[in-house]
Amino acid sequence: MNAKNTLYSILDLALISQNATLKDTFANIVALAQSAEKAGFTRYWLAEHHNSEHIGSSATAILIGHAAQATNTLRIGSGGIMLPNHSPLIVAEQFGTLAALHPNRIDLGLGRAPGTDRATAAAIRSDFMSAAQDFPREVAKIQQYFSKDNRNTAVRAPVAEGAAVPIYILGSSTDSAHLAAKKGLPYAFASHFATTYLATAIKIYREEFQPSDALEKPYVMAGVNIIIADTDEEAKRIATSLIQLIVGLLTGKRSGVKPPTTFTEEHQEILEHPQVHQMLKYSFIGSKATVKAQVKTFLEETQADELIAVTNIYDIEDRIKSYQLFAEIMQELHTAS
Template identity: 55%
Template sequence: MDIKLRDIPYSILELATVARDSNVKETFDRSLDLAQKAEVLGYKRFWLAEHHNMLSIASAATSVLIGYIAGGTSKIKVGSGGIMLPNHSPLIVAEQFGTLGTLYPNRIDLGLGRAPGTDQVTAQEIRSDRMKSVFKFPEEVKKIQNYFSAENTKAQVRATVAEGVNVPVYILGSSTDSAQLAAEQGLPYVFASHFAPAQLHQALSIYHNNFKPSKFLQEPYTIAGVNIIAADTTAKAEKISTSLIKMMLGVMSGNIDYMQPPEEFTSEHKEILAHPGFQRMLKYAFIGDAKTVKEKTNAFIQETGVNEIIAVSHIYDHNDRLRSFEIFSEIMKGEI
């Protein structure tokens, strides 16, 4: 079946990436500016990812930043992509997102993952017993749902600010385990194919084949992540992609730094992008002019059949990033 791009909702996953020669406050302001532009451009969601102890990522206090973005916009859905639940108490998560859902009705999403969002040493500092929560992840997801339930009023422990508040839960994952959980609990499923593409197809298959309708969702709903670096010319897109290349090399080598300015795109950069190790992380990095990005995005949609696409864009210059997301919106609306 041929799926039309204009029929697919498109969203943004934001990490509040800190560029060299910038600071955290400027980064937050740029994130808000991007969200405001995204709202005008027709993006469905603006999600923020939880990461810790990383120079280049400022979305550590994720729920706080969600409030800042939601307060500065009016209709785009704002949420977590995601909250790493083993780092937190389910009660506190329910209270935070119940509060957000009350302040911004029908606009807050709660994406939940089980990875630490950081290195193991930092994860231990965040919560020393987090591994117990990793193994209890399915039960802790249900705890959060109970706290949001209007029927929880007679429970001994309550999140009173969350009861009856509409905050839909999404299960995030980069492996087949999360697909099974999302299917079993009848929840929408979001796959991190923007950095962990290896098990995408297997996970989607497991989710669809095992999905059980629930009071939350009657039919399977899938969202998948891609990296988008679009520009008016392919040469420009390739040049600004060198910041992403340097960033990912830093992640792979454990030498994480601020996002670096772009440099001229050379044959060496092309070789790095094609290297099997790099492809294991950035198979779905769509870099080029509008025509190139449209072709790659269309192929991805036809290949996966996902219901929604969520785009990540690590670009050094804010105006270049705004232009990239503008081009992508034109692609998804069928204007290109």
């Protein structure tokens, strides 16, 4: 394994902690992005979710601008824009505008899932299901609107034409791997929660990849959950917030991110439950030394070009520290390679 060139980035769901407000959450985006820029992260992506009082990332493009305005060199983007929710023309206009405001710093990650429940998806866009089935063609429309050649067509997004906004295909199954390979686009797999098809999807993508104007060779980003503290015990304590989050997700009793508690045998039993264990398979929790060994093994297994880390932690200071320690790990792996 050669981790010398492996990049490291952040995926933020803008989760709202208990006893925190939306304003607090949006302030934390700025604090985390600024810290990430100093720590050498490549990019900071924000997800898209709807109809959840515990997730703040519903107006993703606006939050991307919020983070970009507060930073100088960090790439800011979507992880992702759930394209069937939107008109491709509007997405092109929004991200073309962001690119004009923050040149060479904006990424457009595109996903096919709704990021919400069925009823809300229908409320967002009445033809959501047909748009989801037409995802490859919807992506092609985005590419057309960003093309300089589009200036000669009847329907245009002038602010997007020729804008330097790289497009990434996001996915959690093998369908996305085939599409990313066919289009010759970078591929980001959501292995921070959808672990089952990671190896298969990466294999398909690399074997079927067709070089394009956007990319000469395959580029794989893999999602991982990262929680790092000074000791294994402290990291486990902080991770109880994530465990409670997962339990709420699986039982339908969702809430804001809860404060951490003492790690108990009950928490360990939850982690060993087959469904939870599978979902959190690529979750690296512990001291810097512990997580470094886990990350090294993961890179050896996947040969990922970039890790994009999700850190669902109650306290913003603990969260920033965890990401800083993760950056140190990646820098040490770079040096050792």
